[in-house]
Amino acid sequence: MGCGGRADELRARLSQLRAEELEIEAELCALEAAQQDATRGQQGDGGKLSREEIQRYSRQLLIPEIGTRGQLCLRNSAVLVVGTGGLGSPCALYLAAMGVGTLGLVDHDTVDHSNLHRQIAHTSASCDSGAHKVVSARMALSRLNPLCRVRTHDMLLDSSNAMETMRGYDVVVDATDNAATRYLINDACVLLGIPLVSGSAVRLDGQLTVYNYNGGPCYRCLFPVPPPPDAVATCSETGVLGIVPGVIGCLQALEVVKVLTGKKMDEAPGMLLFSYKSQPHFRAIKLRPRVATCAVCGDAPTIAGLVDYAAFCGSGPNDRAPDWTVLDDPSQRVSCTEFSAIQSRTDRRHLLLLDVRDEVQFDICSLPGALNIPADQLEQRRPELERAIGALDGGPVYAICRRGNLSQLAVKYVRDELGYAECYDIARGLIGWQEEVDHDFPAY
Ligand SMILES: Nc1ncnc2c1ncn2[C@@H]1O[C@H](COP(=O)(O)OP(=O)(O)OP(=O)(O)O)[C@@H](O)[C@H]1O
Numbered sequence: 001m002g003c004g005g006r007a008d009e010l011r012a013r014l015s016q017l018r019a020e021e022l023e024i025e026a027e028l029c030a031l032e033a034a035q036q037d038a039t040r041g042q043q044g045d046g047g048k049l050s051r052e053e054i055q056r057y058s059r060q061l062l063i064p065e066i067g068t069r070g071q072l073c074l075r076n077s078a079v080l081v082v083g084t085g086g087l088g089s090p091c092a093l094y095l096a097a098m099g100v101g102t103l104g105l106v107d108h109d110t111v112d113h114s115n116l117h118r119q120i121a122h123t124s125a126s127c128d129s130g131a132h133k134v135v136s137a138r139m140a141l142s143r144l145n146p147l148c149r150v151r152t153h154d155m156l157l158d159s160s161n162a163m164e165t166m167r168g169y170d171v172v173v174d175a176t177d178n179a180a181t182r183y184l185i186n187d188a189c190v191l192l193g194i195p196l197v198s199g200s201a202v203r204l205d206g207q208l209t210v211y212n213y214n215g216g217p218c219y220r221c222l223f224p225v226p227p228p229p230d231a232v233a234t235c236s237e238t239g240v241l242g243i244v245p246g247v248i249g250c251l252q253a254l255e256v257v258k259v260l261t262g263k264k265m266d267e268a269p270g271m272l273l274f275s276y277k278s279q280p281h282f283r284a285i286k287l288r289p290r291v292a293t294c295a296v297c298g299d300a301p302t303i304a305g306l307v308d309y310a311a312f313c314g315s316g317p318n319d320r321a322p323d324w325t326v327l328d329d330p331s332q333r334v335s336c337t338e339f340s341a342i343q344s345r346t347d348r349r350h351l352l353l354l355d356v357r358d359e360v361q362f363d364i365c366s367l368p369g370a371l372n373i374p375a376d377q378l379e380q381r382r383p384e385l386e387r388a389i390g391a392l393d394g395g396p397v398y399a400i401c402r403r404g405n406l407s408q409l410a411v412k413y414v415r416d417e418l419g420y421a422e423c424y425d426i427a428r429g430l431i432g433w434q435e436e437v438d439h440d441f442p443a444y
Pocket residue numbers: 082083084085086087106107108109114115119133155156157158175176177178181234235236317
């Protein structure tokens with residue numbers, strides 16, 4: 001067998017072993033979840049470091065701020081990381097590496113290819129095997145540091161299970177991505193008296209705050225009212241640079257260490273803002289103190305137990321961006337399958353495919369022959385659009401976007417503002433095209 005053949009054989013064996021490893025990990029997670037009380041609490045001699053621990057953590061033990069006392073604090077602590085995505089991955093990896101004794105991981109999702117540029121606890125193999133994020137992350141953590149006990153909670157954290165899940169942890173890390181879960185975790189932390197290390201990251205910006213600690217404010221003190229659901233930017237809609245949640249997740253781990261080792265806060269608690277675009281990248285702002293009228297941590301709280309957070313926020317933890325209905329008349333919309341048939345029987349000179357996504361998205365992928373005019377530039381580029389329509393000899397215009405929302409606005413614009421009635425929307429946009437017509441078309 002040649003070198004190439006042998007290499008192929010080894011690659012195939014390796015990917016089979018990786019898949020098997022994930023299977024074993026999943027079974028272990030399930031077994032250990034069934035005997036949870038055995039995995040909580042101190043390990044070994046609570047008051048002494050073992051030879052192995054001294055060796056492993058030696059470079060950290062040498063730091064006066066940590067020393068044996070600090071290392072024992074970490075070893076005898078339990079930290080819950082909610083969300084094992086972009087923030088939770090680096091945060092949990094560092095907490096395990098630094099010697100936190102018990103790490104709980106909560107997530108309900110499976111690993112996706114579009115997660116891997118930032119969710120560094122996961123691998124392509126996890127994705128190919130359809131692994132659950134908590135299983136995949138646990139594998140990474142136990143490889144890194146087998147001394148760390150990892151407890152997995154493969155579930156959607158909600159009002160029915162949060163108190164039971166979070167109780168007993170010394171610190172909770174919010175590494176999630178939605179308002180409903182942020183309020184849920186905050187309220188449970190206040191009710192249980194647990195400090196909360198909260199982070200967020202989207203596009204090129206991130207934020208970090210420690211709530212409910214040392215008499216400081218809780219999340220509700222600062223944000224008593226949730227933002228409107230469509231004002232919340234998500235990674236899947238607006239994107240995120242891989243390292244940004246990496247920076248914030250690492251700083252979350254740092255804050256956890258500070259809380260666990262009892263480093264006294266010299267100053268009033270602050271919010272740290274990070275931006276790739278600003279110079280310097282970090283800015284700290286002082287937080288207002290705890291608000292006496294806060295509904296959950298105030299002097300006369302009105303929230304004594306967990307509430308319905310999806311109702312409070314107007315969107316749940318699972319809600320993806322809503323689909324709009326701008327065009328009430330269904331005859332103004334065609335499915336992707338219908339458009340594919342129309343396109344193949346129409347002379348391309350008499351059909352205009354108008355792609356109204358922004359240029360960045362258009363550059364990622366597009367259908368052949370599409371004219372790109374972003375929805376928010378239609379008026380500004382009206383002459384260009386009118387010229388293209390003028391060349392159609394009365395032929396149809398079809399508008400497309402990523403998921404069929406903005407394209408409806410474009411159809412309305414062409415019909416109402418340009419007075420051109422032969423204009424139709426392609427329902428479900430390029431996501432629909434990939435699912436219905438061309439499975440090889442890139443999904444993003
Ligand atoms: N209520 C919840 N219970 C459990 N896990 C949650 C909850 N809310 C959010 N999460 C998890 O928090 C993680 C957040 O990760 P991240 O912000 O990187 O986004 P993502 O959902 O993985 O990816 P994308 O938004 O790009 O599809 C996800 O793994 C998500 O499943």
